[in-house]
Amino acid sequence: MNPRRKQRLIAVSTVVVVIGAAIGLMLYALGQNIDLFYTPSEIVQGKDGVKPRVGQRLRVGGLVVPGSVKRDENSLAVTFDLVDTGPIVQVSYQGILPDLFREGQGIVATGHLSAANQILAEEVLAKHDEEYMPPELAEAMKGIKHVKPQDANYN
């Protein structure tokens, strides 16, 4: 490699490495601010030693506890519990839930903290995982019987 090319190679590589390192450090410093949501345990036990204040606007993401979904018969109001690995957080919401919402499903709710472990949500989004399979296979492998929302027996 002739000296001029070598010089250019070094210059270009340096620029890329330096900028890469700068952006890497920036992302590292921003760290968990890039996270989309708090998990229920982070709300109850705190994240990096800081607990969210009551009244703070936040997002929470977790799994809907089976059997915890309670719908109001006369309105769209619904309450359900969210869990990840530890404590439970209760979410109240008034509005239309996404199709994928069901017990055991991962969801992300936006709202504000009304008590230490209670959230008044304005928006509920459903999360799905990266696994795709036909219903028969899901039933055989995971024991999941797919139920259409209208056939589900929520009380």
Next chain:
Amino acid sequence: MWKWLHPYAKTEQAYRLCSTLLPWFAVASLLCLIPGLIWGLAYAPADYQQGDSFRIIYLHVPSAILSMGAYSAMAVAAFIGLVWQIRSADMAVAAIAPVGAVMTFIALFTGAAWGKPMWGTWWVWDARLTSELILLFLYLGVIALYQSFEDKQQGSKAAGIMALVGVVNLPIIHYSVEWWNTLHQGATITKFGKPSIAPDMLWPLLLCLAGLAFVVGALSLYRLQTEMLRRELHRPWVQKLAGGNSDAV
């Protein structure tokens, strides 16, 4: 290998290579994409959770993978163009950028169309979606920089540096779903280990991916040819190609 590659630094040779490859890419893309899409959209089984809505995966995942693949190819060309100052590599950067930008746009658009029925929202500012949007802006930046210089040599240099700096974004897009918690789910096929998708859904997906890859290749080759002709309009080989008459160009 250098001996074999070196002739293609000459645009004339590279142009010939493009002409030879182009029909093969075009045929291969049709052969993969048509059966892949029909199989995926009509015959693959519906998903256990998402039903038929999941079928947009056959457009979304290939275009998302290729938006990043095209960017890597563009960055490699930019690197070669900057260090070895090979003109055909510079032209390749200019040729690939719009194709990659379109792939990124398709990925974002189909993603939004998939997000609305499944997640319940068109858009959310999570790490995966945001970093993919930044990829679109990087492509647009590369195109704009290249176009904004009267002297194409200067333009290529500026666009090349921008393309190389943007490479930082590729691992961020890929690992965003692991490093941070996001609404977007994790990787299904672009990971080590077994893909987490049933085989009769996976095969059409791979066919669509290969087909779209050939489409990106074919479009890039075609654009590269045009770029070569445009930038070397007054060189003897272009004149010869156009019939030996300089008035005809």
